[in-house]
Amino acid sequence: MTIRTEFPHPIVEHEDMGIVLPDGCRLSARVWMPEDAEARPVPAVLEYIPYRKRDGTLPRDEMMHPYMAGHGYACVRVDMRGNGDSEGLMTDEYTQQEMDDAVAVIDWLSQQAWCSGAVGMMGKSWGGFNCLQAAFNQPPALKAVISVCSTTDRFADDIHYKGGCLLGENFGWGAVMLSFSSRPPDPVLRPDWRRMWMERLESEPWLAPRWAALQERGAFWKHGSVGEDYARMQTPVLIWGGWADNYMNTVAHLVENVPAPCKGIVGPWVHQYPHTAVPGPQVGFLQEALRWWDRWLKGIPNGAEDDPAYRVWMMDSAPPDASAKARPGHWVAEAEWPSPRVSRQVLTLGASRGAGTSQGYLGLGETGNLQVTIATPQHLGLRAGEFFPMGLNAEMPGDQREDDALSVCFDADVLEAGLDLLGAAEVRLRLSSDRPLGFVVARLCDVAPEGASVRIAHGMLNLCHRGSMERPAPMVPGQTVEVAFRLDQMAYRLAPGHRLRLALSNSYWPFVWPSPAAGRLTLTGGSLTLPVHQGSGDEWTPPPAEHAAPWKHRVIRAGKTRRCIEEDLITGTVALVVEDDLGDAENLTHGLCSGETMSERWEIRPDDPLSARAVHVWEQRLSRGDWSVRTRAEAEMTGTADTLRMTAVLRAWEGEALVFERHWDDRVDRRHV
Incomplete structure (x- = not known):
């Protein structure tokens, strides 16, 4: 990691630039820009989030925004309405008010004397969501976005529901926001801080039950989900994700579907910016961002539009480690996505073949007389890891052996030559349930010769959503149905001597809130479709990680x-x-x-x-x-x-x-x- 202290442009900082919205609400912005921007206007880059620029994200802000400003940009870090040092109140996440404010801020920035008229927008997590939403809303001045750890579908791929299953973190995130939004402005910037604080506290929403009540993919979740109409995504997008984060699917979705120039990069990282994230290797996110801004905000012909569509860190087999500092592997660069180098291989779930297998066998064209009960104990899943791990405090998935022992497992033969996987696996199951409400979880694992089990990817389905996310319906007890669902995207190379395992369960605590009754699923058939990559060497060398001086x-x-x-x-x-x-x-x-x-x-x-x-x-x-x-x-x-x-x-x-x-x-x- 290199710390940069000298840049092409000397910069100035404004700690509290006021942006007044059409309704009179004043937002507070911290702005870094070249000293001569008034004389030589530059593009603006906006980061717009509720996490408080004065204390919350300040450590990371000071490593990123001065860096970009020193290369000829005005970097504008705005506290959203009702947060930090900004006026107003916030009622929920990704509201129409939030989106309208973003469009107004972009328009305001484009009209400043120090701005060239071109605006970019970047952010991670909430900021990654709303810069995609801003692109969807098409403000004229927005010329490009960079999104990190975000989603295209707020119901299927966010912290509230997954496969229609209610996630434990729906409650956890409600508690987080209750706490985060309870803090006052800084009295140094807001003499009326106490009045603003009391207004915030009196209006503070408790959002977890509101979200939990919305158990189907309706208008609330479709709002802000850019996947509802990819044709509206006419703004160039650079999208980043991490295999240790639960927003890894977004990158492939955008690269495949966005009509504008769109490039995706996925590393082994947790829910952090890629120049500071673990597990390593860290990469030069800021240099890649600068290349993107130079191309789309300044019109510099640097060939960014010709970069590979999809660059991913393909992880090698390694011992399980919930606090991994680095993951071995190599960079794969796909010129297009979906890739012609990926083929589909179908493995059938079969009855156990005896020694060396679990409850079942995973193989080519073999079924046997499959009759398996899935009735797993409620505490299965304790080593699933966080929805979005942030660092090295055992937040990533650990050794899956204990959960495997409680699951129904289907093992493939020991690999003689290894196996490269790139994309999303799909599970198809024929099953019945003895309860109207229930779910099934599938984990794809890499099992080493000594028995250690590493989770490669997981997926789940609320069985009420087997036919429709918009119109769920209870199961009919005893009635056999066919269900199918995808696991998360992956890039993984299994080593020779290892075996592939599919582990099925109908409990996954605390990742998924449990069903109201401990049900039993009867499995009578199924298959696993794998995205098999033809193999590759190291195909991309990213710039090394660097940033500006820390706080x-x-x-x-x-x-x-x-x-x-x-x-x-x-x-x-x-x-x-x-x-x-x-x-x-x-x-x-x-x-x-x-x-x-x-x-x-x-x-x-x-x-x-x-x-x-x-x-x-x-x-x-x-x-x-x-x-x-x-x-x-x-x-x-x-x-x-x-x-x-x-x-x-x-x-x-x-x-x-x-x-x-x-x-x-x-x-x-x-x-x-």
Whole structure:
């Protein structure tokens, strides 16, 4: 990693540039631009998110935006309405108001004296979502976007539902936003900070039950899903993803479907920007971004439009490691996607052939008399990892052996020559259920000779959604149906001597919220279709990772993280416990001290899906001199056979005085989950 401190253009910074929207709401922007931009206008690059430029994303902002400004761009980091130092209130994610504000900001930027009139938009996660949404909305000044870790489908491929299954992180994300949005502006920038803070707290939404009530792919989820009409994507897109992140599917979807110039890059990374992300190798994301902006915002003929359509890090077999610092592999560059170098191989699920296999066999054209029951214990899935891992705190999938032992597994023969996979596998199953509500999870694993199991990809299907995501229908108990679903995209090379495993389950805690009853699926047939790549060597050499100087700060109190699995030997309850104390630090530039602490507990009994319970606690701290504030959000989720219950309490302190307290207690009907 190289830290750059000298750039072609000296820059100036504006810590609080006001952008007034058509309704009078003032957004706060932190802006870096070349010193002579007023005389020699430059393109603007917008990042527009709710995560607070003054403290939240400041460490990463200072490594990225000055770098790009030093190469001749005005980099504009905007706090969205109702967040950070911006006025107004935020009611939900990706609202029409949010999108309209983005279009207004882009238009405002294009008209500034220091802007050439061309605007680009970039972002990761929320910012990756809304820059795709901005491209979908086609503001005239928006000439290109760079999106990292985002989605094209808010129902099928986001943190709320997957394959129609209600994700545990739907609740977790609601708790996160309850905490994140509870913080006030910085009094140094907003003298009326307290009034703004109280308005935010009074209007704070508890979003988890709202999202959980929307159990089909309706208008709410289609709004903001750019896959609804790819033809509207007329703006050039550079899209990035990571195999350790759960937004890995977006890259292939966009490259395949967007009519505008679109290039995709997927590395081994977690939910971070690729120049700082683990597992390595890290790459020169900022140099690649600069190349994209130069081509589409400045019109420099650098050939970016002729780059390979799809560049991916094909990971090699390696021992399982939930905190992997690096993943061995090589870069594959596909000139087009779908690739003519990928063929489809169909393996049939067959009855066990005896020694060396699990409950079943995975092979060519062999079925046997398959009659297998899938009735897995509720605590299966404790090593699934986070929906979007952020770093090295055992957040990635670990050794799958324990989950495999609880699953119904189909093993292929030991590989003699290895196997390269690139794309999405598809599972087809013939099954019946003894319950109207239920789901099935498929994990594709790489099993080493000594038995270690690495998850290559996973996928799932809520059986109510077997025919339609828009119009789900309960299963008819005892009735056999054919279902099909895709696993996540992958790029993986299995080593000779390893074997491929398909593991099936109807529980996956806490990744998926359990069904209301411990059902039994009867499997009588099925197949696995693999995307087999013809093989390749190293086909791309990315630039090395570099960034601008990191933020100047002082650690007041170091953080620490704990992640463990607990078992109560009396009650039988099994729990995943996460405690993440980020400590406290002082910003040496403007003096604001900030800190954050969170804890999660996901508990369940193996024999009882209604024992599922999640408890999350988040604390936020801000101070400077004699001024200090603190907020604490506590949330809990449980369920009965008919309803899901989500409670929350939000408290806020000014100094030692409690100045706000609010409670929520919501119940959601279990129609399809």
